[in-house]
Amino acid sequence: MKRLFKHLGWALNRxxxxxxxxxxxxxxxxxxxxxxxxxxxxxxxxxxSCNPRYLTEYLLKHHPEFEVCWVFRKGVNIAELPKGVKxxxxxxxxxxxLMASAEFVFSNVRTDPWRVYWHKRPGQKYAMLWHGGxxxxxxxxxxxxxxxxxxxxxxxxxxxICDLMISGCRMHTDLIKNSFWYNGEILERGIPRNDIFFxxxxxxxLRQYVANYYGIDPKSRIVLYAPTFRVDHSTEPYTINWxxxxxxxxxxxxxxxxxxxVRMHPNLIGxxxxxxxxxxxxxxxxxxxxxxxxxxxxxxxxxxxxxxSMFDFAMQGRPCLLYATDxxxxxxGFYFNLRExxxxxxxxxxxxxxxxxxxxHEAYAAHxxxxxxxSVGLKEDGHAAEALAKWMVAHxx
Numbered sequence: 588m589k590r591l592f593k594h595l596g597w598a599l600n601r602x603x604x605x606x607x608x609x610x611x612x613x614x615x616x617x618x619x620x621x622x623x624x625x626x627x628x629x630x631x632x633x634x635x636s637c638n639p640r641y642l643t644e645y646l647l648k649h650h651p652e653f654e655v656c657w658v659f660r661k662g663v664n665i666a667e668l669p670k671g672v673k674x675x676x677x678x679x680x681x682x683x684x685l686m687a688s689a690e691f692v693f694s695n696v697r698t699d700p701w702r703v704y705w706h707k708r709p710g711q712k713y714a715m716l717w718h719g720g721x722x723x724x725x726x727x728x729x730x731x732x733x734x735x736x737x738x739x740x741x742x743x744x745x746x747x748i749c750d751l752m753i754s755g756c757r758m759h760t761d762l763i764k765n766s767f768w769y770n771g772e773i774l775e776r777g778i779p780r781n782d783i784f785f786x787x788x789x790x791x792x793l794r795q796y797v798a799n800y801y802g803i804d805p806k807s808r809i810v811l812y813a814p815t816f817r818v819d820h821s822t823e824p825y826t827i828n829w830x831x832x833x834x835x836x837x838x839x840x841x842x843x844x845x846x847x848x849v850r851m852h853p854n855l856i857g858x859x860x861x862x863x864x865x866x867x868x869x870x871x872x873x874x875x876x877x878x879x880x881x882x883x884x885x886x887x888x889x890x891x892x893x894x895x896s897m898f899d900f901a902m903q904g905r906p907c908l909l910y911a912t913d914x915x916x917x918x919x920g921f922y923f924n925l926r927e928x929x930x931x932x933x934x935x936x937x938x939x940x941x942x943x944x945x946x947x948h949e950a951y952a953a954h955x956x957x958x959x960x961x962s963v964g965l966k967e968d969g970h971a972a973e974a975l976a977k978w979m980v981a982h983x984x
Contacts, residue, residue, distance in 0.1 A: 641779035645972035721898035757964025777971030785969025
């Protein structure tokens, strides 16, 4: 019965969206495709971030012949949008004409044409850049029975119109082939948002920026705590007594001062009170910071639980620990055995302290290298945006 109601809701949603889809078809009839026009969005038009952002910044610097436009929902803060990028509001006539005239369209999430009022035309190229690389939790067709009918329909519709997907490793390429309902081209040259991890000059500038942003000493060691969310929105698994843990972290880093940035999952924003999780000196709430990759690039250490950010961060060779008090109960299905990953696992605060105290940097580096080489087949080298831009040049009208 519950699944039936979901199907009925999906059908009703399509009826409600019909008028704007008719308008989109009219826009296709009256608006020519403009060669070189690029349209991007991220996380359903709600952020300037992720792979489309880093592709945008590469194009602005190296390919000024492309006109880059971004689409946002009403009320989204676009203060970080660089000069030279046109911003358009979703669900407006200007948006419909923009989509009709785009030569290239990039998103980092699934795009059902009916939901975004865009019906791809001959000559238009669409790349779904996704929002991850190496995956821990099972996704897409591998958990189809857990997904809503509307999402499965959206994913399949997206794959039908997609011209390109990107990958940063052998594991992700195989995942796309087997689980994304997609049979098209895959560019296995890295994902643009990870290019930042290979740019030391940018990291230095960002560390100063983040230090100023949060009022912390730029010489301190930055520890990022970024757990994923629980479906029941419980905050109990995130509780850490930082007054006890921070001195241990300081000893791990040779006595350096420690600054902790706590980044809760965006799904918790406005839904639960997390103030008690940061009620310690030297701990800042970074949940609303505009770009997770920037925080990962400046952090000296990451503590997470089941977030695939562990794989992105570890490309830099810096220490990552897993703190998961519900490791035995939390099972959304994993591609890897949690206890066989290169990242030491602590299941309570006592274990967290002892894991930090006994962290073996050499053993960690060796395990990490073997994992990325043998288990994952990592291909990231800091040139993903460049490779994607070359694909665009090769496929221009």
